Amino acid sequence: MKLKKLAAILVALAIVCSLAACGKTPGNKPEEPGTDTRAINVCLASEPDTIDPALNSAVDGATMLAHLFSGLAKWAQDDSGKLVIVPDAAQELTEGVENEDGTVTYTYTLRDGMKWSDGKDVTAGDFAFAWQRAASTSLAADYGYMFEVVDGYEAIWETDDQENYVNPDAKLNVKAVDDKTLEVTLANAVPYWNELLAFPTYFPVREDVVANEAWATDPATYVCNGLYKMKAWEHNSLITIEKNENHPDAAEVTMDTINFYLSDDANNQLSNFKNGDWALIDDVPTNEIETLKKEYPDEFFNVGQIGTYYVCWNVNENILPEGSNLTGVEAENAKAEIRKAVSLLLDRNYIIDSIAQGGQIPASSFVAMGMTDADGSEFYKNTGVSDQFVGYFDASAEALEANFASAMETLKKYYDFDEATGKLTNFPSLVYLYNTNEGHKAIGEYIQSALANVGIPMSMENQEWATFLNTRKAGDYSVARNGWVADYNDPICFLDMWVTASGNNDIQFGKGDHADVAAYSLDLTPYGYDIKVEEGTWAETYDVLISTIKSCTDNTVRYKLMHVAEDMLMATGCITPIYYYTDLYMLDSSVQGFFSNPLGYKYFMYCTYKAG
Amino acid sequence: MNSKMLLYIGKRIVLAIFTIWVVITVTFFVMHAVPGGPFVGEKATTPAVQAAMEAKYGLDKPLMVQYGTYLKDIVTKFDFGPSLKQRGRMVIDIISDGMRTSMKLGLLAAISSAIVGIVLGAIAALRRNKLIDRIVMVLTTAFVSMPSFIMGSLLLVLFAIKLQLLPANGSTSAGLVLPIVTLALYPMAYITRLTRSSMLDVLGQDYIRTARAKGVSGPRIIFGHALKNSLIPVLTYFGPMLAYIVTGSLVVEQIFAVPGIGRAFVSSITNRDYPMIMGTTIILAALIVIMNLVTDILYKVVDPRITLE
Numbered sequence: 034m035k036l037k038k039l040a041a042i043l044v045a046l047a048i049v050c051s052l053a054a055c056g057k058t059p060g061n062k063p064e065e066p067g068t069d070t071r072a073i074n075v076c077l078a079s080e081p082d083t084i085d086p087a088l089n090s091a092v093d094g095a096t097m098l099a100h101l102f103s104g105l106a107k108w109a110q111d112d113s114g115k116l117v118i119v120p121d122a123a124q125e126l127t128e129g130v131e132n133e134d135g136t137v138t139y140t141y142t143l144r145d146g147m148k149w150s151d152g153k154d155v156t157a158g159d160f161a162f163a164w165q166r167a168a169s170t171s172l173a174a175d176y177g178y179m180f181e182v183v184d185g186y187e188a189i190w191e192t193d194d195q196e197n198y199v200n201p202d203a204k205l206n207v208k209a210v211d212d213k214t215l216e217v218t219l220a221n222a223v224p225y226w227n228e229l230l231a232f233p234t235y236f237p238v239r240e241d242v243v244a245n246e247a248w249a250t251d252p253a254t255y256v257c258n259g260l261y262k263m264k265a266w267e268h269n270s271l272i273t274i275e276k277n278e279n280h281p282d283a284a285e286v287t288m289d290t291i292n293f294y295l296s297d298d299a300n301n302q303l304s305n306f307k308n309g310d311w312a313l314i315d316d317v318p319t320n321e322i323e324t325l326k327k328e329y330p331d332e333f334f335n336v337g338q339i340g341t342y343y344v345c346w347n348v349n350e351n352i353l354p355e356g357s358n359l360t361g362v363e364a365e366n367a368k369a370e371i372r373k374a375v376s377l378l379l380d381r382n383y384i385i386d387s388i389a390q391g392g393q394i395p396a397s398s399f400v401a402m403g404m405t406d407a408d409g410s411e412f413y414k415n416t417g418v419s420d421q422f423v424g425y426f427d428a429s430a431e432a433l434e435a436n437f438a439s440a441m442e443t444l445k446k447y448y449d450f451d452e453a454t455g456k457l458t459n460f461p462s463l464v465y466l467y468n469t470n471e472g473h474k475a476i477g478e479y480i481q482s483a484l485a486n487v488g489i490p491m492s493m494e495n496q497e498w499a500t501f502l503n504t505r506k507a508g509d510y511s512v513a514r515n516g517w518v519a520d521y522n523d524p525i526c527f528l529d530m531w532v533t534a535s536g537n538n539d540i541q542f543g544k545g546d547h548a549d550v551a552a553y554s555l556d557l558t559p560y561g562y563d564i565k566v567e568e569g570t571w572a573e574t575y576d577v578l579i580s581t582i583k584s585c586t587d588n589t590v591r592y593k594l595m596h597v598a599e600d601m602l603m604a605t606g607c608i609t610p611i612y613y614y615t616d617l618y619m620l621d622s623s624v625q626g627f628f629s630n631p632l633g634y635k636y637f638m639y640c641t642y643k644a645g
Numbered sequence: 646m647n648s649k650m651l652l653y654i655g656k657r658i659v660l661a662i663f664t665i666w667v668v669i670t671v672t673f674f675v676m677h678a679v680p681g682g683p684f685v686g687e688k689a690t691t692p693a694v695q696a697a698m699e700a701k702y703g704l705d706k707p708l709m710v711q712y713g714t715y716l717k718d719i720v721t722k723f724d725f726g727p728s729l730k731q732r733g734r735m736v737i738d739i740i741s742d743g744m745r746t747s748m749k750l751g752l753l754a755a756i757s758s759a760i761v762g763i764v765l766g767a768i769a770a771l772r773r774n775k776l777i778d779r780i781v782m783v784l785t786t787a788f789v790s791m792p793s794f795i796m797g798s799l800l801l802v803l804f805a806i807k808l809q810l811l812p813a814n815g816s817t818s819a820g821l822v823l824p825i826v827t828l829a830l831y832p833m834a835y836i837t838r839l840t841r842s843s844m845l846d847v848l849g850q851d852y853i854r855t856a857r858a859k860g861v862s863g864p865r866i867i868f869g870h871a872l873k874n875s876l877i878p879v880l881t882y883f884g885p886m887l888a889y890i891v892t893g894s895l896v897v898e899q900i901f902a903v904p905g906i907g908r909a910f911v912s913s914i915t916n917r918d919y920p921m922i923m924g925t926t927i928i929l930a931a932l933i934v935i936m937n938l939v940t941d942i943l944y945k946v947v948d949p950r951i952t953l954e
Contacts, residue, residue, distance in 0.1 A: 079912075080904075083732040090688070173697035175690050190693050247733040268734075268742050269904030270816035294816060296902035300798075304813035305902075307806050499681025499917050506685075520688075536691055 070642050071289035073624070075313040076305065077635070079297035080269045085249035086236035087167035090175035092633040093315070097293060098233040099634050100274055102259040105141055105160070105215075106230035108630045116630055118227045122147050122155065122237070122258070126227050129219065135586070136184050138218045139226070140210075146281040149239060150255075150262035157209035159237040164207050164217075166243065167234050170198055179234045179520070180205060182226065184218040222586045225523040232521060260286050260638050269295055287626065288640045303619075312621040313635070319472050322390045322617070331622045335392040339403040339631050340518030340614035341527070342389075343396070344465075344480065346372050346607045349545045350511040354448050354459040362568065365552040370443055372606030373426075377440035378483050381611055382430045388475045391617050396610035397424025400527045400599055401519065403613070403631050407592035412524050413613075416599060424610075425603045441487065456488025463491040467514040468501035476611070477514060508541040515539060518614060522631060525582060528598045532576045540607045543571035553601065557581065560590050575601055654942065661934040668930040669719070669923065673712055676922050683729040683917045702729060704919075715923065725927075726920035730913070736924040743906035744928070746815075747898075750905060751891030754825045758833035759883060765833075766840025767872060773845065781837060788834035797827040797900040815903030824901040828894055832886050836879055843875035850874075877948055884940025888933045 077093035086098050099107070107121035120126050124144050129137035147155040166172055168180035168189060180186045184206035191199045206218040219226065229235055239256060248254040255263040260282060261274040272293040276286050294311060296302055302314040303321065317325060317333075325333050346352075352368055353359060359367050381395035394402055397417070404412040417424045426436065444450075448457040465481060467473040474495065481491045491512070496504060505513050517537075519526035529535065533543030541547060548570065555574040557564040562581060566574050578598050585591040602608060616633050626639040684690065684698045699705045703714065718724040725736035769781040788796070800823050805813035812820040847853065848871055856866050895907035906925060913921035944951045 080731065082730050085732065088732050090686070170693070170697050171701075173690075173694045173701065175686070175688070175694070177694060178691065190691075192693060196693075196696060247735075250731070250733045267816065267904070268739065269908070270902075294814060294902075295904070296814060298899050298902055301814060301900060301902040304801055304805055308809050308813055310812055310814070497681075498915055499685055500679065502685045503680040503682070536695075537688065 069290075071287075072292065073288050073290070073313075073637055073640055074292045074294060074311045075315075075635075075637060076294040076296055076302050076311050077315045078295070080295045083249060084255075084272075085243070086233045086238060087163065087172060087174050087176075088249075089233050095233045095632070096634045096636075097272065097274070098236060098259075099636065100259060100261045100291065100638060101255075101257040101263065102233070102236035103147065103155075103280070104230055104232070104236045106227050108231055108634065108636070110628050114628075116628070118231055120144075121231070122160075123230075126230070129222060129226070131222070132218070135221055136206075136218050137222045138216060141215045141217075143213045143215070144281060147258060148279040149242075149258050150277055150279070152279065153239070154212070155237060155258050156212040157215040158212065159239050160215050161207050161209045162240050163236065163238045165205055166238065168205050174234070176232075176234045176520070179229060179232060182219050182221075182223045182229070183207065184220045187220075221584055224588050224591070225521055228521050228523075261291065264290070271295060286638045288637055291637050306619050306621075309621075312624050313618060313627070313637075315616075315618045315635070317617055317619060319390065325619070329619065332619050334618050334620055335615050336618075336629065337394075337403045337631065338518060338614045338616040338633055339401045339522065339526075340516060341396055341399055341401045342393070342516045342611045342614060343399065344609040344611060345505075345513050345515040345540050346609070347508055347511055347513075348540050348542055348547045348605065348607050349508065350463075352461055352463070352511075355461065357447070361550065362552040365550050367447060369604060369606040371447060372609070374440040374443035375484065375489065376606065376609040377426060377436040378487060379480060379609070379611070380430075380433055380483070381428050382433075384476055384479055385612055388479060389472065389612065391615055393612035393615050395428040396613050397422070397426050397428040398599065399602060399608050399610055400524045400595075401517075401613045404519070404522060404524050404527075407589045412592075412595075416596060444487070451488070454488070456486075458488060460489045463489065463511045465491050465493050465512050465514070466501065466504060466510040467493070467495050468498050469495045473514050505539045506536070508539070508544065513539065516614070518633075520632070524592075524595045524599070525579075528595055528602070529579050529583070531602055532579050533572050534576075540605075542575065542605075542607070547571060555597075555601075557594070557597075560593060650942075650945070654938075657938050657941070661931075661938060664934055665927060665930055669716070669927060670712075672923060672926045673715065674708070676917075676919060677708055679917070681917050683919060685917070702727070719927070725924040728918055728921050730916045730918040730921065736920045739909060739921065740906065740924050740928055743904065743909040746903060747905035747907065748891050750815075750821060750825055750828060750897075750903065751887070753821075754828035755832065755883070755887045755890050757825070758829040758831075759836060759879075761829075762833045762836025763840050763872075763876070763879065766837040767844055767867070769837065769841045770844035770848065770875075771867070778841075781841075785834035785837045788830045789838070791830075792896075793827055793831060793894065794896045794900060796830055797824070797897055800827055801900060813901065815898070815901040815905075820901065821903070824897050824903050827897050827900070828890060832882075832890065835882065835886075839878050839882060840875060843878045844871060847871045847875040873947075877944070880940065880943055880947060884936050884943070885933070888936030892929045892932055 077096055081089070081091060081094040081097065083089055084094050084097050084101070086102055089095060089098060103122045105121060105123040106118050106126055108116055109119045111117050118126070122143055123141040127139055127141060129139045131137050143155065143157055149155055164180060164183070167174055168177050168183070168186055170189060185204055188200045188203035189205070193199050208216055210216050237258060242248050242254070242256045245254055252263040252266050257263065260277055260280050262277045263272070264275045265271070265273040272295065274291050274293070276283060276289045294305070299316040299318040302311070302316055303318060305311040306314045352371055353364060385393045385395060398413050400412055400416065402411065402413050406412040406415050414423050421427065422429065422432070444457055449459050450456070451458050465477045467477050477493050481493060484491050504510055505515070517527060517530070530537040531540065531542055532538065538544070551568045551570050553569050553571060553574040554567045555564060555569065555578055557578070564577060564581065566577070575598065578594065578601070582591055582594045582598065585594060616629070620627060623643045625641050625643055627635070627637065629635045684695055696705070703711060718726065725740070728734050728736050728739055731739065765781050769778040772778045801813055804811045804823060811822050814820050815824050853866060853871060856870055892906060895911050897903065898905040898907045909921070910925040910929070913925060
């Protein structure tokens, strides 16, 4: 029958057409992993906002920059596998010389043979230019404040009442003595100076290159001085970098090509890892973590990261029962005691084991695990009030019952308690603010139920990310989810954000009604300072303490002062630490020679594949 | 083309420009009314840095002034400005990168869905209630009712992870196969069903019976008379479908990490990247308006009985 024949022809035609449609995409096949032993495919995140070293403020961008640029110093692994800061473009990391006015001058000599990817020599002038640019008001870089330790920074950003810059010609105190010699003067000695030199904001750029504002968006104009140079960039899709043969250390590099695939979808990343296309993925879907740990025990990694997940309380929120006759300092102290009691009601081990599931560590302090103290020990282990546990309370599972009992004892002092139901009856309603995300929501819901259990009513409110940041910053909340990851290994990263004027002062210390609350004391006489304040405001105590720390040149004293600052902060109860962050990633078991640093930067240059 | 039709097209173009102006205006003011800003992050920059950034991009000026400048730049220079998030890149470049990928994806998906859909629909209609019709109907019902995120995930697991035939990311050309299939399945199924019912309707018409009675051959009846007339509903569907499909499917782009315009659009909103939001909205709105216009004109070409008012 004719129709049948026609149908057969049509079906055949349809198949051919649809195949042709697919086939039209000219095929460059996906690289099969293992076939090219000198290339590695990785995925850190989606398209970086920028890979201009001065403008970057993201961890994925920093990882790329650490491959593309050589600063004066860099992170490396020593023979025992320990992470250390070593000289990179500098011949050595010299000691500073203290001047009469207390400033400290460092002089660096550049190594021979350092070249830009277009063949020109790297000069001390390039560093001086790059630093002036990164700290300038005209660039207004997010991380420009990384230069606040350098003499001259404050003058640059000083404004008058009309917000006009007072010193438009101010510069950082850094200069190129000659092509090989760079001289920089710091306002005072800082212990983490060498680490700053390894930070991308301190990487050099060349004046004629960055004159083109779009230089960092196109491989053709992207001139860098590191172990790698940019080969190709398909926006939102793939950045390919290849070994820079001109670099003096090029011989040590074992991975010729690194393909940074750009995707922010954790499920997509996992698919590409599972089918073997990508050797490292920096994100995994939360609900897959348990399965992945079991299925890929050798490829699932969970490493420490210097950050803390916490809940913050708006210091101005009234949480006292209606009709309470406490006012002023008494009210503030009561609120602090209540907030700390509420914190003790939470089971952090449950949150980690059943909700977050990323192998995080229960937190009992704000300054995160991983920060080092003056003597090289861990800062968080030296905090707190007791020898029995680490931190400001005992966050272990065993202490849960005792914590609960002591919390209830405190709460009963301030609120009515109904013995029959075992609940408080007049705790004012709280609202828990979080940004739209399954993980944050689940943790919020747990907190909600833990508080409801003792009669504390709390409702949940979620907001989209940018709105959330705005609301939290403005202080239009009672309790909010929060998190902080440090920029460098120094506890000050966690402490200076709480001064009154800080843009990250979400708790609103020293703002609104809290500005006049004189509930704090500060005594720095034991540390050799003539500072003693009793019943002072936040600005008179904490702000003073932080500026003292910033100008302190004795490292041991400086760290002691930072412990004092954290004690003050935790005494307010406004921070309820939940856990210390960990960095989850998956790495193909055939890859060797990979390492990452506490800031989350990942290093692929010395990777190789295991034979077979 | 007669003058009446030209007049109609002229009127429609004026209307289209008006529509786009309304879209620009509403988006502009709503976007600025939403809390948050482009320079807000987990780690706050100092107020001085914020102010310096805002001054750099003219965001410190009154809103009406910004609106005026924006309209002027669009109309006189077709300048969408720089992206506030991807420092150093122009909005128009980001959009054209994304559109190129989305268009490629969308066009291939639309064409293959139309070809396969029409053919399958015609076969099903001609073999009504036979086994092949049943199979086609069951499959198309399944494809129409399955959301693309499920379909995409299924295809991904099967072809990329289990069989490892195709890559799971859309950054290579081979990687576009799965997203194209995912995108095409729904319209393909829909077009199949449309063609089938419309064809059945046409096959029952008097003129077909007349043609049969006059002894016209089977294929000539189908291709010469039935198919052409049964394509009008398909066309109605195809125009707007094409517009939506080429303007990027967020879901499919997300699942397969395809660097298309859909993803760029959504992330621009999350980032409060104002010029990016405006640029993508305008381009997408313009595309949809134009596709609708083209579809209306095509009706006239296919069916002279339709009068354009």
